[in-house]
Amino acid sequence: MARKKIIAGNWKMNMTPSEAVKLVETLKPLVVNDEVDVVFCVPAIDIIPVVEAAKGSNIQVGAENMYFEEKGAYTGEISPNMLVDAGAKYVVLGHSERREYFAETSESVNKKMLKAFEHGITPIMCCGESLTQREQGITMDWIRQQVKVGFLNVTAEQAKTAVIAYEPIWAIGTGKTATTEQAQEVCAGIRACIAEIYDDATAAAIRIQYGGSVNAKTAPDLFAQADIDGGLVGGASLKEEFGKIVNYK
Numbered sequence: 175m176a177r178k179k180i181i182a183g184n185w186k187m188n189m190t191p192s193e194a195v196k197l198v199e200t201l202k203p204l205v206v207n208d209e210v211d212v213v214f215c216v217p218a219i220d221i222i223p224v225v226e227a228a229k230g231s232n233i234q235v236g237a238e239n240m241y242f243e244e245k246g247a248y249t250g251e252i253s254p255n256m257l258v259d260a261g262a263k264y265v266v267l268g269h270s271e272r273r274e275y276f277a278e279t280s281e282s283v284n285k286k287m288l289k290a291f292e293h294g295i296t297p298i299m300c301c302g303e304s305l306t307q308r309e310q311g312i313t314m315d316w317i318r319q320q321v322k323v324g325f326l327n328v329t330a331e332q333a334k335t336a337v338i339a340y341e342p343i344w345a346i347g348t349g350k351t352a353t354t355e356q357a358q359e360v361c362a363g364i365r366a367c368i369a370e371i372y373d374d375a376t377a378a379a380i381r382i383q384y385g386g387s388v389n390a391k392t393a394p395d396l397f398a399q400a401d402i403d404g405g406l407v408g409g410a411s412l413k414e415e416f417g418k419i420v421n422y423k
């Protein structure tokens with residue numbers, strides 16, 4: 175069975191709740207496309223108003239992070255139950271900005287992955303190399319490690335429903351999109367890694383996105399690649415351009 179494309183916006187630390195509602199109203203008619211899963215990953219405080227504003231549309235809502243404990247003395251954190259109750263269906267885990275600025279590790283990402291599955295939230299697990307790592311020729315070694323640690327103790331049945339976002343750090347917010355060849359090569363490598371950990375059926379089912387300066391111009395070629403099942407879009411997800419990206423064909 176062909177994999178359904180999944181195109182997600184990652185709003186990062188943008189949009190107050192009232193701005194968020196306005197953006198959803200603007201984008202709602204533009205992101206209609208039955209062939210694609212459309213997800214808006216938004217700041218925690220925007221989840222409830224965005225879920226409300228997106229009612230009756232094809233927009234699904236996700237969070238940008240989550241803690242791996244159920245509840246308790248973890249000031250400032252958001253639990254899986256809070257996300258579920260608020261209506262979030264997805265959660266971005268291990269974004270490079272969280273790894274870089276908030277000391278997120280593949281081990282903590284793994285704990286969050288397991289919790290997300292336990293609560294029926296679909297993780298969008300991010301991985302990606304720095305420019306130095308690419309120049310050193312260790313891109314695939316690095317990403318294989320991120321994937322292997324991130325998926326530790328995740329079952330094949332769970333992995334089949336997961337989303338992996340390949341986001342080369344040097345392409346994020348730089349306007350420098352990876353070439354389609356570079357993106358396809360790594361996404362194919364990630365799929366091969368999943369086949370090694372699990373089996374061919376799991377590798378064939380899991381969805382792998384590309385992220386990093388995706389725009390309306392670069393999306394069609396990227397999303398046409400055999401192992402690229404959509405995108406995780408930052409800057410362009412906050413504009414009407416996101417409608418063009420969702421309707422990339």
Ligand code: 13P
Pocket residue numbers: 184269341345346347348349385386387388406407408409410
């Ligand atoms: P940009 O699309 O702004 O480069 O951001 C990519 C990203 O980090 C999505 O998670």
